[in-house]
Amino acid sequence: MTRIALIDDHESVRLGLEAACARSDGKQVVFSGSSVIEYLRWRRTGGGAPADVVVLDLTLGDGTTVSENVTRLVSDGSSVIIHSVADRPAAVREALTSGAAGVVSKASPIDDVIGAIRAVARGELLNNVEWASAIDGDRDFADAQLSARERDVLRLYAAGLPLKAVADRLGIAYSTAKENITRVRVKYVEVGRPAPTKVDLMRRALEDGILAEAGTNSAEAARER
Incomplete structure (x- = not known):
């Protein structure tokens, strides 16, 4: 059973992902919330082992940076998938540099997200060709x-x-x-x-x-x- 945490400050996004995970065999959503701080507090107060895979929104509304969030989650023992829109290539590269396993667009079919979770749970990195192209095109960041x-x-x-x-x-x-x-x-x-x-x-x-x-x-x- 793959333990999954969903961290996004849009409840509708989390609910959609929860429903998709519930329909997919071998996946258990152990946490759903709006911040990494909330997730780590849950872990410290009896949440059990770290999630195998954390699906993390690129930008949360609590003022934290993506590098802070990815670093905390990876250090805690989880693999991280960034779930994002495609208009922040600088932040995407920051997330990948900080240790995220890959990125899945919020415009992708839900089956692609489930497939990404399955791949990362097996220890694979995601093939992010489209994101690499966006990053390469971001000359100010590069x-x-x-x-x-x-x-x-x-x-x-x-x-x-x-x-x-x-x-x-x-x-x-x-x-x-x-x-x-x-x-x-x-x-x-x-x-x-x-x-x-x-x-x-x-x-x-x-x-x-x-x-x-x-x-x-x-x-x-x-x-x-």
């Missing part, structure tokens, strides 16, 4: 349009070097290196990919292939710390 200098500073800083060492390596003033990192953070915020911490900057650099340019930077950083 490219924060960093300058060459900003990429150089980010590459070294995200690889682990202290900012002073980055400045020394590039032959620039510490204040210039700091100003570049500030501009990088602003640019990522502007395209909906905030990076307030050094770890977040590392994630953005990995996503954008900037760290791939680094080669042996991690070992160099370890020596220079």
Whole structure:
């Protein structure tokens, strides 16, 4: 029996999915609610083992982000399917980067959703060709349009070097290196990919292939710390 949790702030969507799961053999909806916080509270207060598959709305009305929600659910032991409309490619990519197994459009037939649940329960990732195309077409998300200098500073800083060492390596003033990192953070915020911490900057650099340019930077950083 596949244990399923449905998290969507539209009750009508949840009711439709519940009915479809009830008609499908081997599926049990163990939770239906409007937020991940509500689901995790249910888990802590006797809900039992984590759901095998969580069907999660891309955008909930409680102010949480999709990356927060997916990370919490995956860390709790569930596989996550994003159930969404197709007009938020940036948020979709954020969900997939955070560990979601795939995406199913809310415009898809209900049998497709059930099929996706079945596949993910077997440990498979979903084939999201249409979503990949949408993401590739979202140039603002894909490219924060960093300058060459900003990429150089980010590459070294995200690889682990202290900012002073980055400045020394590039032959620039510490204040210039700091100003570049500030501009990088602003640019990522502007395209909906905030990076307030050094770890977040590392994630953005990995996503954008900037760290791939680094080669042996991690070992160099370890020596220079």
